[in-house]
Amino acid sequence: MRFRLPRITDAKDHILAAILLIIASALMISRYQGGLNNLRKVSITLFSYLEEPLANVRIYRQALKTNTYLRKQNVLLLDELSRLRAAGQRNEDLREMLEFSSESKLQLYPVQVVGKELNQVLNSLTVDAGTEQNIKKGMPMVSSKGLIGKVILSAPGYSQVMPFYNRLFRVSAKLQHSNAYGIVSWDGESIDELQLTSVPQTVEVDSGEIVVTSGYSNQFPPDIPIGKVIRTEPQKGKVTQMIYLEPFVNLYEIAEGFIVKFEPDTTIEKLNEQYQDLLK
Amino acid sequence: MNAERLKNIGLGIGFLLIQILLFRHLKIYGVQPDLVLIFLVWYTVQYDRTSALLMAASMGFLQDALLDFWGLNMFTKTLLIFMVYNYIPKSLKKRMLVGQVFLTMLIVSLFHNLIFLGLNAVLQNYSGEVFFWRYLLGNSLYTAVIASFIQLFRTQ
Numbered sequence: 047m048r049f050r051l052p053r054i055t056d057a058k059d060h061i062l063a064a065i066l067l068i069i070a071s072a073l074m075i076s077r078y079q080g081g082l083n084n085l086r087k088v089s090i091t092l093f094s095y096l097e098e099p100l101a102n103v104r105i106y107r108q109a110l111k112t113n114t115y116l117r118k119q120n121v122l123l124l125d126e127l128s129r130l131r132a133a134g135q136r137n138e139d140l141r142e143m144l145e146f147s148s149e150s151k152l153q154l155y156p157v158q159v160v161g162k163e164l165n166q167v168l169n170s171l172t173v174d175a176g177t178e179q180n181i182k183k184g185m186p187m188v189s190s191k192g193l194i195g196k197v198i199l200s201a202p203g204y205s206q207v208m209p210f211y212n213r214l215f216r217v218s219a220k221l222q223h224s225n226a227y228g229i230v231s232w233d234g235e236s237i238d239e240l241q242l243t244s245v246p247q248t249v250e251v252d253s254g255e256i257v258v259t260s261g262y263s264n265q266f267p268p269d270i271p272i273g274k275v276i277r278t279e280p281q282k283g284k285v286t287q288m289i290y291l292e293p294f295v296n297l298y299e300i301a302e303g304f305i306v307k308f309e310p311d312t313t314i315e316k317l318n319e320q321y322q323d324l325l326k
Numbered sequence: 327m328n329a330e331r332l333k334n335i336g337l338g339i340g341f342l343l344i345q346i347l348l349f350r351h352l353k354i355y356g357v358q359p360d361l362v363l364i365f366l367v368w369y370t371v372q373y374d375r376t377s378a379l380l381m382a383a384s385m386g387f388l389q390d391a392l393l394d395f396w397g398l399n400m401f402t403k404t405l406l407i408f409m410v411y412n413y414i415p416k417s418l419k420k421r422m423l424v425g426q427v428f429l430t431m432l433i434v435s436l437f438h439n440l441i442f443l444g445l446n447a448v449l450q451n452y453s454g455e456v457f458f459w460r461y462l463l464g465n466s467l468y469t470a471v472i473a474s475f476i477q478l479f480r481t482q
Binding site: 059060062063066069070071072073074075077082085089090092093096097104108111172207256 | 342343345347351370375376379380383386387390391392393395397400401404405406445449471
């Protein structure tokens with residue numbers, strides 16, 4: 047039996063592999079024990095040079111993604127801002143109304159405007175209260191700023207209101223300083239002016255003077271603000287003057303208000319009837 | 327050092343640079359192919375074991391140097407070539423089928439990544455389970471697919 051010793055050339059790959067693995071292990075150990083620092087610095091510098099052009103592409107792609115994200119966020123934030131502004135405005139309006147209802151001596155019923163017909167011909171508003179809430183025809187509607195109109199139709203749950211911008215609307219009013227009274231109406235021409243008629247030319251009227259309901263007609267309670275004087279014009283061939291008012295309430299903006307549970311005083315009504323009978 | 331060897335080293339460095347600069351950024355769900363491994367398998371098919379071992383160690387070293395791994399790839403690739411050299415089909419006369427290339431690369435790649443992860447576990451660098459499976463299966467499959475594509479478009 048012959049025994050043959052292996053030659054080095056037979057095992058050269060094994061030896062080479064072992065040497066290479068030992069070198070690799072040495073590198074790993076040195077790396078994790080803080081060695082090779084200078085070599086690592088060189089390799090990192092070289093790697094950075096190689097990566098730099100691609101990094102710009104990556105940054106550009108990232109910027110595009112960020113841009114898309116920010117545009118989406120911008121739309122969402124604008125939407126949120128818009129809703130917050132609307133909520134803020136509504137909050138302010140409701141606070142004003144709350145303050146008004148707590149200070150007012152009138153019997154008020156809060157309503158929301160659920161329909162608006164402001165087409166300049168036969169303007170009307172619809173509110174969410176009716177006969178079930180004891181709302182009756184003729185009751186005035188007000189907001190915290192002033193008079194809006196009066197109820198002309200009442201059904202269960204809803205009522206229709208004739209606003210001051212309606213040619214058929216009339217309200218007895220007076221100038222706050224002089225107490226001179228007249229009739230406020232709308233000529234159907236301008237959407238930001240009311241007219242106060244039947245005030246004698248002898249009465250001095252300043253612009254800015256406040257006009258309120260007089261209460262003389264027994265249809266509206268007294269001292270509800272209507273508007274302020276913007277200018278006056280003498281009526282040709284008459285002893286009275288035409289007073290133009292800017293109403294306090296913007297009909298196009300209102301969303302809620304109060305129905306004043308005001309009913310005409312029957313005693314006054316009877317006296318008026320008796321007076322009319324006497325004249326016959 | 328003859329011209330052919332120089333050409334092969336240049337080719338290897340080219341593969342390495344493409345891997346570092348391009349394929350490292352072409353990740354799909356976090357997995358990336360190893361182009362250097364594809365080159366090494368191709369080289370193993372063409373040349374003897376000693377040359378393949380030296381090429382694997384050199385490429386592994388360069389890869390480590392650029393990625394700051396220092397020894398990890400060198401160890402993995404050297405050990406891999408040493409162990410799988412005899413099992414890689416070396417029929418130079420017949421062009422291999424795409425399926426054969428895919429399967430060979432998948433097995434080699436799985437083996438490579440297993441060694442790599444085992445080594446990592448020893449070094450306690452990576453311990454996340456998700457990373458383990460993604461690296462082992464994901465990277466292996468991706469590498470095998472890329473190798474199959476190269477085989478598809480390679481001219482004789």
